[in-house]
Amino acid sequence: MIISELHLKNFRNYTDLSLNFHPNLNIFVGQNAQGKTNVAESIYFLALTRSHRTHADRELIAWDSKEMTVAGTIIKKNTTVPLEILLNTKGRIVKANHLKEKRLADYIGNLNVIMFAPEDLAIIKGAPSVRRRFIDMEIGQIRPVYLYDLMRYHKTLKERNAYLKFDKTKLDANFLDVLDEQLVEYGEKVISHRQGFIDNLTKISTDLHDKLSQGKEKLDIIYACNVKQDFAAELKSARQKDLFRMQTSVGPHRDDLQFLLNNIDVSNFGSQGQQRTTALSVKLAEIDLIFQETGDYPVLLLDDVMSELDNQRQLDLLSLVIGKTQTFITTTTLDHLQNLPDKMAVFEVKSGEILEKNRD
Numbered sequence: 001m002i003i004s005e006l007h008l009k010n011f012r013n014y015t016d017l018s019l020n021f022h023p024n025l026n027i028f029v030g031q032n033a034q035g036k037t038n039v040a041e042s043i044y045f046l047a048l049t050r051s052h053r054t055h056a057d058r059e060l061i062a063w064d065s066k067e068m069t070v071a072g073t074i075i076k077k078n079t080t081v082p083l084e085i086l087l088n089t090k091g092r093i094v095k096a097n098h099l100k101e102k103r104l105a106d107y108i109g110n111l112n113v114i115m116f117a118p119e120d121l122a123i124i125k126g127a128p129s130v131r132r133r134f135i136d137m138e139i140g141q142i143r144p145v146y147l148y149d150l151m152r153y154h155k156t157l158k159e160r161n162a163y164l165k166f167d168k169t170k171l172d173a174n175f176l177d178v179l180d181e182q183l184v185e186y187g188e189k190v191i192s193h194r195q196g197f198i199d200n201l202t203k204i205s206t207d208l209h210d211k212l213s214q215g216k217e218k219l220d221i222i223y224a225c226n227v228k229q230d231f232a233a234e235l236k237s238a239r240q241k242d243l244f245r246m247q248t249s250v251g252p253h254r255d256d257l258q259f260l261l262n263n264i265d266v267s268n269f270g271s272q273g274q275q276r277t278t279a280l281s282v283k284l285a286e287i288d289l290i291f292q293e294t295g296d297y298p299v300l301l302l303d304d305v306m307s308e309l310d311n312q313r314q315l316d317l318l319s320l321v322i323g324k325t326q327t328f329i330t331t332t333t334l335d336h337l338q339n340l341p342d343k344m345a346v347f348e349v350k351s352g353e354i355l356e357k358n359r360d
């Protein structure tokens with residue numbers, strides 16, 4: 001799939017911007033703080049209705065405005081899909097094919113994106129919540145029903161946690177049983193989606209990592225599921241502890257991922273280079289995974305990452321993606337970019353204005 005057009009109104013430092021993209025490669029070049037990442041972020045936002053770098057939606061609206069719009073045209077399998085998101089202080093309105101979608105789960109998946117950004121290292125080094133967010137965003141793109149199950153799980157979890165804080169003398173054990181049943185029902189679905197996703201991701205990323213490390217490193221991804229075997233039984237035996245601590249101690253909201261290189265935990269013992277290559281293998285694997293699951297390649301956003309890769313890694317990365325996925329690169333200079341294809345467009349970014357420099 002490709003994104004052919006993008007329109008931004010009051011998105012960060014863009015008052016009114018319209019761009020036509022090249023189907024192969026688009027490079028955004030400019031000095032620091034001009035708005036390069038903002039463009040990549042707007043494409044990510046159009047796909048997932050969330051930013052990759054902030055939870056605070058308000059930050060996305062231009063400082064002197066109360067609302068913003070991101071719109072774009074997606075071309076996939078010879079069909080054209082217009083997408084639009086309007087965001088203001090009351091919330092967001094999302095539209096696909098000019099029709100409002102009530103549920104985000106029905107909207108997400110229209111445009112699939114994979115973003116490579118400096119923040120990716122946090123998937124390896126950061127807190128478990130970063131890895132859960134990564135899993136959730138990625139499965140959500142491929143299987144919208146996952147977002148639905150996840151939302152119901154979190155809603156029930158919130159209710160259960162609130163009930164655990166109630167006056168213990170008035171506690172109704174039967175009511176807690178009902179909440180537990182629901183939590184187990186949705187939780188088991190979440191776990192099964194995650195297990196399937198991680199199994200597939202592991203298969204592809206292990207192969208890729210083998211190539212990227214010239215056969216020197218074997219990458220394994222372990223799903224550290226918080227539920228060991230039987231969610232219902234584990235929840236039951238944790239009940240007294242949960243009542244005492246007033247929060248739910250068992251369930252997929254405590255899941256994590258572990259990355260092993262030659263059986264050694266990369267987060268704790270890997271070098272910075274190994275952590276970076278692991279993140280690269282995992283992200284690259286997602287491209288093929290999305291293709292396997294949806295029959296279409298996602299759009300690739302490489303935000304500020306090329307300068308961190310040596311020539312060989314740049315070559316590996318570009319040779320794996322160019323011609324296969326529509327790619328967007330942001331960079332402060334074209335000088336260090338090696339092995340660029342002939343067919344591409346270059347855009348110059350300066351203080352919230354974008355000028356197309358050349359296109360082949």
Ligand SMILES: Nc1ncnc2c1ncn2[C@@H]1O[C@H](COP(=O)(O)OP(=O)(O)OP(=O)(O)O)[C@@H](O)[C@H]1O
Binds near residue numbers: 014034039062063
């Ligand atoms: N809500 C907003 N309203 C207006 N301007 C904003 C808003 N949010 C960020 N900006 C401006 O956007 C610019 C930053 O843009 P961006 O993060 O895209 O930089 P960049 O070109 O990618 O730079 P770098 O190379 O340093 O990553 C800054 O000038 C910042 O002041």
